[in-house]
Amino acid sequence: MSLKDQVKGTADEFSGKAKETAGKVTGDKQTEAKGKAENLAGKAEQAFGSAKDKAAELTGTIADKAKSSLDEGTDNVKDSE
Secondary structure, X not given: OHHHHHHHHHHHHHHHHXXXXXXXXXXXXXXXXXXXXXXXXXXXXXHHHHHHHHHHHHHHXXXXXXXXXXXXXXXXXXXXX
């Protein structure tokens, strides 16, 4: 899921950095600018992947706690009968 985003982001970041460097070396401002943009897009994609991981982790934790509370409440009802 998010690992795919992180891997693609890393690839885009490195590719962008290479283009940026090539643009600087050759004096091609357009290639340099495209490289910077690709590099930043890669960093954003990595951050998005990390955010998806955190959200999934948090959602799982909340679901586990809700289930635990529900189970505990059900046990308490059964005990009181």
